Amino acid sequence: AQRVTQPEKLLSVFKGAPVELKCNYSYSGSPELFWYVQYSRQRLQLLLRHISRESIKGFTADLNKGETSFHLKKPFAQEEDSAMYYCAPTNTGNQFYFGTGTSLTVIP
Amino acid sequence: NAGVTQTPKFRILKIGQSMTLQCTQDMNHNYMYWYRQDPGMGLKLIYYSVGAGITDKGEVPNGYNVSRSTTEDFPLRLELAAPSQTSVYFCASSYRQGLSYEQYFGPGTRLTVT
Numbered sequence: 001a002q003r004v005t006q007p008e009k010l011l012s013v014f015k016g017a018p019v020e021l022k023c024n025y026s027y028s029g030s031p032e033l034f035w036y037v038q039y040s041r042q043r044l045q046l047l048l049r050h051i052s053r054e055s056i057k058g059f060t061a062d063l064n065k066g067e068t069s070f071h072l073k074k075p076f077a078q079e080e081d082s083a084m085y086y087c088a089p090t091n092t093g094n095q096f097y098f099g100t101g102t103s104l105t106v107i108p
Numbered sequence: 109n110a111g112v113t114q115t116p117k118f119r120i121l122k123i124g125q126s127m128t129l130q131c132t133q134d135m136n137h138n139y140m141y142w143y144r145q146d147p148g149m150g151l152k153l154i155y156y157s158v159g160a161g162i163t164d165k166g167e168v169p170n171g172y173n174v175s176r177s178t179t180e181d182f183p184l185r186l187e188l189a190a191p192s193q194t195s196v197y198f199c200a201s202s203y204r205q206g207l208s209y210e211q212y213f214g215p216g217t218r219l220t221v222t
Binding site for chain 1: 143152166211214
């Protein structure tokens with residue numbers, strides 16, 4: 001069965017500190033991986049996707065196929081990064097399996 | 109361009125009642141999805157559609173029905189509401205963009221069944 005694990009429900013870091021949100025997946029085939037974010041009072045929205053190899057708002061995510069992980073990282077956290085983050089792999093493009101989410105709080 | 113809209117925003121149902129959650133998108137997306145999110149849990153896929161007239165079950169379809177008569181609309185029907193269906197429901201749509209499928213989400217409907 002497909003499985004996505006985000007081990008930290010809550011994560012607090014100080015402003016300017018590095019942040020890493022963990023995501024481990026168990027998937028058949030070669031999934032495409034996404035990170036979605038939900039800021040307070042806003043809709044869930046795409047943050048970044050693995051295939052684009054992009055950096056969005058200073059965040060990057062590295063796919064480690066050996067460890068089946070897709071951790072989200074940012075070297076210097078900002079207060080506006082406080083939000084709920086979801087890891088979401090898909091193997092067909094039709095079905096996404098969202099993790100339980102990590103609530104990130106950046107302390108001023 | 110409103111994106112994905114959902115109605116109602118909130119609803120309280122009694123056990124055994126039925127209702128339809130509405131979802132409309134104006135982006136001409138082929139793919140549409142319904143998710144539910146229980147407290148402290150991730151989103152779980154209920155049903156999805158790859159185009160008008162085509163629907164398929166997701167991870168948790170029991171107790172729900174959908175239809176897709178137009179590209180824009182993807183209503184979710186609860187026939188006999190049960191307390192286990194208390195949740196926040198999200199509708200989403202996506203288009204094909206190479207190998208990646210970004211989803212655009214609606215604001216959600218908070219449903220309570222008592």
